[in-house]
Amino acid sequence: MGIYVKKAVWLLICKIKGIIYIPIDIVRFLYGLIRLGSKKDKLFPIVGIIPIIGNNRMEAGNIDRHYYLQDIYMAQKVMKNQPSVHYDIGSRVDGFISHLLCNRVPVTMIDIRPLPISIDGLSFIEGDATDLSQFEDSSIESLSTLHAVEHFGLSRYGDKADAFASYKAMKAVQRVIKRGGFLYFSVPISYRNGIIYNSHRVFKPTYILDQFSEMKLISFAYIHDYKVNEFLGDQAVEVIKQNHFNEYDCGMFVFEKK
Structure with missing residues (x-):
């Protein structure tokens, strides 16, 4: 059972870390939105918003080891x-x-x-x-x-x-x-x-x-x-x-x- 207990603990830690980072991610998201909105690019105006947070902490590419x-x-x-x-x-x-x-x-x-x-x-x-x-x-x-x-x-x-x-x-x-x-x-x-x-x-x-x-x-x-x-x-x-x-x-x- 050892490896499965370790995996469960690791997943729990990841979830806790994710919750801790939520306020930081929201601030980062809003800052980027305001910065882009202030430029008023006529060729690429903001036409919609889909909040995607946390990707800045991901590795380059998601490779399953198996x-x-x-x-x-x-x-x-x-x-x-x-x-x-x-x-x-x-x-x-x-x-x-x-x-x-x-x-x-x-x-x-x-x-x-x-x-x-x-x-x-x-x-x-x-x-x-x-x-x-x-x-x-x-x-x-x-x-x-x-x-x-x-x-x-x-x-x-x-x-x-x-x-x-x-x-x-x-x-x-x-x-x-x-x-x-x-x-x-x-x-x-x-x-x-x-x-x-x-x-x-x-x-x-x-x-x-x-x-x-x-x-x-x-x-x-x-x-x-x-x-x-x-x-x-x-x-x-x-x-x-x-x-x-x-x-x-x-x-x-x-x-x-x-």
Whole structure:
């Protein structure tokens, strides 16, 4: 529980700091408004006001230490294998999926939530990834699910509470990938399995290997402190078996169906 207590305390401190800065931010906002208004620029007059405060204390760019690095790393893995079409379950459209589309990789995305827009090169299937019943056995050559399976069955995204949802999804994914096909899979990893309700699960990497017993591990990598640590083949398996992991990191697995 240590890392989650620290995160809760950190969020509380951030909220308190934000409240403390509100009077300063309001003064700063009003000063800027008065200064601009006094110039009476005819080409760009003030036609509306939307108060946005606090951005002056933000860093240059908002980079999520897991998703940003994960999406680049896994997109490079997919593009290296050059699939004729790639299927994805629940990964980020504005990250991983967009990387593939920029490199002209056609993508079919599967999600329990609707996608209300149309994007060139992207097909969409609204469905339940815990069974993938619309797909035949051994029918897909390239499939990914990044930072998604850990949320299944926790009622977070409109799905029903199901303690076995992540297990079902992994078995369904393994079923639909054809022999010689590739799976690109990521979840939060830890030295133990567990549920942090209703946010996510964490998985022991050995558990992931056990669920994909019909597949060969090509590579394993994990993200810690904005660094990708990659291991290949037998070395990857050995690192996973040692189980020297932190309480929460991002684990990335590339499998090939035997």
